[in-house]
Amino acid sequence: MSRDSSRRRSISAANTGIPLEFRTLSIGLSESNQISREFDSKEEKLRTEELDYFANLDFHSVAAEQVLKSLDTSEKLGLDATTAAASLERDGRNTLPKVRDQYWRKIFWYIFGGFCSILWFGVIVFFLCWQPLSSPPSIPNLALAVLVIIVIFLQASFSAFQDWSTKRVMNSILDLLPAEAMVIRNGQAKKMPTTELVVGDIVQISIG
Incomplete structure (x- = not known):
C-alpha cells in the first residue's frame, strides 16, 4: 500500500x-x-x-530666388568661406552616418525572431512529446525536434546571407559617388572634396 x-x-x-x-x-x-x-x-x-x-x-516647388534667399546664398557668388566653415562645423561633414552593427542583436533576431519564434514553439512541443510525455521516450519526436532546429539555423543563415549581400551592394553603390565636386565659393569655382559640401553650396554639374 x-x-x-x-x-x-x-x-x-x-x-x-x-x-x-x-x-x-x-x-x-x-x-x-x-x-x-x-x-x-x-x-x-x-x-x-x-x-x-x-x-x-519644398525646394523643388518654389522659385530659385526664394530658395537662394532661404539658404542665404548667391547663384553667382556662392557661399563665403566664413559661412561655409560655420555650416560645416554646425552640420558636420557631408557623409552618410556609419552605424556600428550590433551583431549580437542581429544574431538573436535571425535565430529567435520572425517565423523562427513559431518554429521554436514547435521544438518545445516535440521535446515535451519525446520526454516526459511519452513513456518510453518517443525517438521520432526527438528526431522531429532536431530537424526543426536544423531548419531554424538554415533559415537564420539564409537571412544573414541576404543582409550581407544587400550591405555589399549598398557599399558598392557608395563607392560610385564622386569624391570631388566643382563648387562656387567667394565667387570663384574651386574643386573640393564632396565631404566638405554644406547646405547652400552652388555645385557645377557637367557631363562625365
Missing part, C-alpha cells in the same frame, strides 16, 4: 512539473518576441520621422 502511494506521489510530482517547465519556456519565447517588437517599433518610428522630413521639403 505504501509502495502504491509513493508511486502515485512520484507520478503526481512529474505531472505537476510538466506545466511548469512548459510555462517557463513559453515565458522565454514571449520575452524574446517582446524584445523584437520593441526593436521593430523603434526602427519604424525613426523611418517615419525620416519620411515625414523628406515629404515636407
Whole structure:
C-alpha cells in the first residue's frame, strides 16, 4: 500500500512539473518576441520621422530666388568661406552616418525572431512529446525536434546571407559617388572634396 502511494506521489510530482517547465519556456519565447517588437517599433518610428522630413521639403516647388534667399546664398557668388566653415562645423561633414552593427542583436533576431519564434514553439512541443510525455521516450519526436532546429539555423543563415549581400551592394553603390565636386565659393569655382559640401553650396554639374 505504501509502495502504491509513493508511486502515485512520484507520478503526481512529474505531472505537476510538466506545466511548469512548459510555462517557463513559453515565458522565454514571449520575452524574446517582446524584445523584437520593441526593436521593430523603434526602427519604424525613426523611418517615419525620416519620411515625414523628406515629404515636407519644398525646394523643388518654389522659385530659385526664394530658395537662394532661404539658404542665404548667391547663384553667382556662392557661399563665403566664413559661412561655409560655420555650416560645416554646425552640420558636420557631408557623409552618410556609419552605424556600428550590433551583431549580437542581429544574431538573436535571425535565430529567435520572425517565423523562427513559431518554429521554436514547435521544438518545445516535440521535446515535451519525446520526454516526459511519452513513456518510453518517443525517438521520432526527438528526431522531429532536431530537424526543426536544423531548419531554424538554415533559415537564420539564409537571412544573414541576404543582409550581407544587400550591405555589399549598398557599399558598392557608395563607392560610385564622386569624391570631388566643382563648387562656387567667394565667387570663384574651386574643386573640393564632396565631404566638405554644406547646405547652400552652388555645385557645377557637367557631363562625365
